[in-house]
Amino acid sequence: MTQPGDVMIGVLLPLHLGQSYQKVLFKEKPPRPECTMFHFESFQQLQALRFALHEINKNGILPNITLGFQAYDSCALLRYDLEGALQMLTGLDRHIPNYRCLTDAPLSSIIGSAISTHSVLLASILGIYNFPQISQFSTSAILSDHIRFPSFFRTVPSDVFQSKGLAHLVVHLRWTWVGLVASDNDYGQLGIQLLQQEIVKAGACVAFNEKILTSSPDRNAPHIVKIIKTSTAKVVVLYATGFDTVPVLNEMAKQNVTGKILVASEGWSTSTLASLGKFSVFLSGTIGLAIQSGTIPELKQFLNTINPSMSLGRAWIKIFWELAFNCRFISDKNETGSLDTNVKECTGSENLENLQNAYKDVSNLRSTYSVYTAVLVVANALRDMNNCKKGEGPFSKRLCADIKGFQPWQFMYYLKKVRFKLNSGREVYFDKNGDPPAVYDIVNWQLSPSGNMRYVKVGSFDMTAPPGNIFTMNTSSIQWNSGENEVPISACSQSCPPGSWKAARRGEPVCCYDCVPCPQGEISNQTGKLIIIIIIIIYS
Structure with a gap:
């Protein structure tokens, strides 16, 4: 999906979150993976990016310069993230390493990937060229190494801080016996190692440490849930993405696991995938860290403007439309591959105003706000570069960069120094490792009277706050799945009585x-x- 501009931004988004597993017999060329499970939240992020660029171009932050973008659906697959990044660098619908074929519009940066393991690979390649990469959701601590990844930035905090925050949470609630479950990738394993170190340092103990096998169709869920069910630990920290938690939650429902409290990492703490109704019995009472939320004025109205008749991103809009309205465009090939032949026909005039789903929900923007912030980072860095006065530039011979023909390393100079405030008053900047200030919300999953799951903020973990206010939590506002007000106990052994x-x-x-x-x-x-x-x- 490409929208032209004088300066371009690349963006990698997992608009689909799964792939169909196909048997490979090694008798012919392996087929390309087929993307499955269209993700409404990622589609919302794409529209938020369009909205941000619309506002920037309209408000004249960059006089006589328009920002365009090229978006690529990575399907949450490593090969597609890499393929998309290389296509953007080349500027065509195919990739030619070391060549930029579109010289009329410089590519300022690539926003993505949303997955830490993928970002490690991309950062290794993009760093060779000092090409700026800004991730909206990759939190792995390994990416803070600015010697290995000199051109990597992100608009979410490093897991170094998240692990400290989760350990604070466990210790604050006096849980001394906890189980750990994490994805078997950079995000999960590095994060859970840091968390385990912090928990042990605080005097608590780890009952078990299990891996979600992302290469396995069942994610190793039957074994993991068996351990969770038989363990005496009442509290389980689940360090994974929303997509990887679903098989584990399905298995917990299958094995009828009750009486456990799940502690969520930011990867799934506000995921709509994990908050499906069938999981509500054992997910109510879940507590965890979440990326700080934000608001984007007028975004909701903008989300209502998409239509299948639009030429920009038409194929994705049609997929969204069919799933959102449970219909099919009869004249076209069915894009979703999931609807039967008896569904009604899509007219294209269905009313988005009355639709209620993850795409339309702007009440608690987190990952979407992170994408929005990444676009503002690029725009503000470009503005600073464009405001350079002739003869007072930062480069050799006091030269300035040409806004319509700059080099990636020149834009890197301004990215490192960017500093501005969001409409919430929060300041955006990067430290020497390319990390933003670490601020998290502590959220508690609570069932509303209507049966919907709500993510209620019950505290915060803010590394920018004064020492005594870094970790704050209102324990009395937490609703536990036991229905009791007292904090549940999770200990290997009870305290010994006098004598x-x-x-x-x-x-x-x-x-x-x-x-x-x-x-x-x-x-x-x-x-x-x-x-x-x-x-x-x-x-x-």
């Missing part, structure tokens, strides 16, 4: 112990406290 002491169990973590009556001459008069040993020595 007994903790005897460690051989081969088990320090949080697991037996309560043994105190021997003669030893006194313990407080619950769960250290033993006071009185030794009487009689001299002869």
Whole structure:
């Protein structure tokens, strides 16, 4: 999907979140993966990007310069993210390494990928050319290495901070016995390692640590859920994306797992995929960290302007239209591959105003706001570059960059120094590692009277706040799935009563112990406290 402009922005979005698994016999060329599961939230992000560019071009931030974009559906597949990035660099519908075929409109940057593992690969390639990459959702801590990835930036915090925040959450609620489940990729494994270190450092213990196998159709869910079900840990931290959590949640429903509290990483803490009605029984009470939300004035009205008759992105709009209105464009080939032949015909005049789904929901913008922020970052850096005064430039011989013919490394200079405020008053800038300020919302999943799941903010983890206010949480506003107001207990062993002491169990973590009556001459008069040993020595 391409909208022309004097300066271009590339964007990689997973408009589809799955692929069909096909058997490969190695007797012929392997087929291209077929994309499945069209994602309404990603489609909303694409429209938010269009809206941001519309506002920038209309308001004249860049006088006599229009911003255009080229968008590519990565289908959440590594090969498509790479293919899309290389096509954007080339400027054609095919990629020719080391060549830029469209010289009339410079490509300023690429926004993407949304997946950390994919961003690592892209950043390794784009860094060779010092070509700017701004990710809207890749949070892996490894990407903060600006020596390995010199041209990588992001509008979401690093998982270094998220892991600290989740550990703060666990310790604050006095959970000492927790299970860990994470995707087997850079995002999940690096994040869960940092989290485990923080939890152990705080004196809590890990009951188990299991991997979601992203290369397996069932994601290893039957084994993972069996461990969750049989473990004495009441709290499970799930460090994964929304797409990877769904098989685990399906299996939990299948095995009828109850009485567990899930702690969500930002990858799925506000995911509409995971909040489906069939999961509400055991997901109510879930608590976790989420990317700070924001508002985009007039976005809702803009979302209503799309129509299947539009030439820009028509194929994607038709897929969205068929799924949103449960109809089919009879005159066209069915794009979704999921509707039967008995559905009604799409007319194209269906009313978007009355539609209620993830695409239309602008009440709690998080990943969409991150994409929107990334576009504003590019626009503000371009404005700073365009405002350079002749003879006062930052480059050799005091030269300025030409806004209609700059080099990627020249734009990098301005990206590193960009600083502006959003309409919320929040300041946007990058540190020396290309990371923004770390601010998270703490959200609690609560069922509304109508049966819908709500993500209620109950606190925040803000690394920019004064030392005493970095972690704040209103525990009384949390709704637990047990229906009780008290914070549930998750401990390997209960506190020992007065008159007994903790005897460690051989081969088990320090949080697991037996309560043994105190021997003669030893006194313990407080619950769960250290033993006071009185030794009487009689001299002869």
